[in-house]
Amino acid sequence: MDVQLRKGLLEFCVLAALQDQDSYGYQIIKDISEYIDISESTLYPILRRLEIAKKVESYNTEYNNRLRKYFHITKIGRESLESFIREKEQLNRVLDYISGGFTYGQE
């Protein structure tokens, strides 16, 4: 997948992984790698960007005598995820156009 496109989608994948419960690095990678290719080195820059944009917050919890950083989706994060989902139709139309008139769900 195109690098820029993947970068944008990954942000939403991370937000989606956090929408039901708070999560930590390794768990997020395990959850979203089923759907999109993500390497260990790409996750933290994404989380950091989301944190700077106040779309996620982080806190430390003790686990096995070490600290584990958990991430929590904020209101801003939820709103940005919801507005992306609302654009789904438009996104599908764009994809159809790009792929040359072939439309989903039509024979």
Place this chain on the structure above:
Amino acid sequence: MDKNEFLKNLNRALRKLNSAERKGYIIHYEELISDMTESGMSESEAVAKQGRIEEIAEEILNSVEPGQLRRTDKAGIVWVALSAVMLTVSVFCLVLYQKQTIVLSTTGGADGPTSVFLAAKVGDPARPVFVYMITIFFIIAAGIHFYRMHKKDNKK
């Protein structure tokens, strides 16, 4: 490569980042590797899974924002440079002073106008207390500067 070596090398590869950002990455990787080893992977396997350090660093540095980069500490450089210059001058004065005391003691036999001449000549640069005081001032200033920078970095 074990975990500590990996983290040390990564830290070095990320030296362009400021210390708070770098620390964030190191903690993140430390946690990931620990999580992997605790779920059954061997340490070398978990480290290998992270990929090559050069590639990780490149990927990280490509997506970095200006605020995450290390700033050159201009004030620190100035304080250190001034301290170094004054320290050199002080050492030079100290050596000169000691040499002249020796000269003075060996020519201790001088009397009359000769001793007056010697005393005048030695008297001037003999105790450049002022120079020493400035030197100490610069060194303390540099120390305070770095202490405050360190405290500021830890706060972030």
